[in-house]
Amino acid sequence: SAVISQKPSRDICQRGTSLTIQCQVDSQVTMMFWYRQQPGQSLTLIATANQGSEATYESGFVIDKFPISRPNLTFSTLTVSNMSPEDSSIYLCSVLTANTGELFFGEGSRLTVL
Amino acid sequence: GQQVMQIPQYQHVQEGEDFTTYCNSSTTLSNIQWYKQRPGGHPVFLIQLVKSGEVKKQKRLTFQFGEAKKNSSLHITATQTTDVGTYFCAAASGGSYIPTFGRGTSLIVHP
Numbered sequence: 001s002a003v004i005s006q007k008p009s010r011d012i013c014q015r016g017t018s019l020t021i022q023c024q025v026d027s028q029v030t031m032m033f034w035y036r037q038q039p040g041q042s043l044t045l046i047a048t049a050n051q052g053s054e055a056t057y058e059s060g061f062v063i064d065k066f067p068i069s070r071p072n073l074t075f076s077t078l079t080v081s082n083m084s085p086e087d088s089s090i091y092l093c094s095v096l097t098a099n100t101g102e103l104f105f106g107e108g109s110r111l112t113v114l
Numbered sequence: 115g116q117q118v119m120q121i122p123q124y125q126h127v128q129e130g131e132d133f134t135t136y137c138n139s140s141t142t143l144s145n146i147q148w149y150k151q152r153p154g155g156h157p158v159f160l161i162q163l164v165k166s167g168e169v170k171k172q173k174r175l176t177f178q179f180g181e182a183k184k185n186s187s188l189h190i191t192a193t194q195t196t197d198v199g200t201y202f203c204a205a206a207s208g209g210s211y212i213p214t215f216g217r218g219t220s221l222i223v224h225p
Contacts, residue, residue: 033212042202043157043215092156096211101145103204103213105156 002027006093006106013113018081021109023093028073031096034066037108038089046091049076083113118143118205120216128224133190135219137203144206146179146186147213152199160188160201193223 003026013019023032034046046066047055055068070076080087093106119138127133137146145164149157161170163179163186170177176189186205190197200220204213 031211042217045212045214048212101147101162101206101211101213102159103147103149103157104159108156 002029002095002097002104004093004095004104004106006109008109009107010110011112013083013111015084015113017083018079019083019111020077020079021091021093023076023078023106025074025095029095030073030098032070032076033094033096033103034068034076034078035092035094035105036089037092043092046078049078080111083111085113087111088113118146118203118214118216120203120219122219123217124220124222126222126224127193129195130192133193133197133221134187135201135203135221136185136187137205137216138185139205139207140184141207142183143186146183147204148177148186148188149202149204149215150199151202151218155199157202190221193221195223195225197221198223 005024007022032049035043036046037043045058046061047057047068049055049068049070051070051073065081067079090108090110092108094103096103121136145162147162148160150160151157161177166183167181168179174191178187188201200218202218203216206213
């Protein structure tokens with residue numbers, strides 16, 4: 001199993017500002033992902049955070065809007081840049097266990113953009 | 115990515131009634147996973163099915179994977195208020211190892 005600490009747990013932000021979300025895992029993991037969950041919706045993969053190299057973004061998500069860092073195998077950050085109300089969502093960090101294929105999620109960061 | 119269609123979107127039941135949610139894909143899946151998300155919580159892994167026709171049970175929960183590996187179901191017998199939440203299926207296919215999530219089924223249990 002993996003224990004994932006994510007912060008902030010929630011924040012209220014002003015339009016046009018940026019917020020960085022941190023994700024700390026209690027063990028070294030290769031596969032780390034960032035998901036978005038809009039209110040009442042499913043989980044949408046934003047990107048795969050690659051250690052030591054640029055993140056791999058899914059269709060509809062770009063680095064300028066969602067820059068991601070992964071300096072080591074236990075930590076990653078996601079920045080939501082130049083926020084608008086449409087970015088109000090829960091952002092979830094997740095890791096994949098190679099042996100079981102199970103995804104572990106952090107508790108999420110609930111962003112409200114005014 | 116792989117799309118999985120999940121129905122129904124919502125299900126209201128009286129406590130003690132059964133509940134089933136279904137996932138369907140137009141293509142063959144490598145595996146299928148099920149997650150539960152309690153209100154205000156984060157998704158928690160329940161189970162993974164890999165084999166064609168596989169059936170697994172966890173207490174009152176029964177998970178099935180279709181023979182063609184294109185559909186799956188989660189059945190809860192005699193629901194309890196603790197079963198409230200959204201149940202997601204997630205599936206990887208082809209060469210991808212990253213699961214794509216269905217839209218989820220929200221279960222509301224009335225006492």
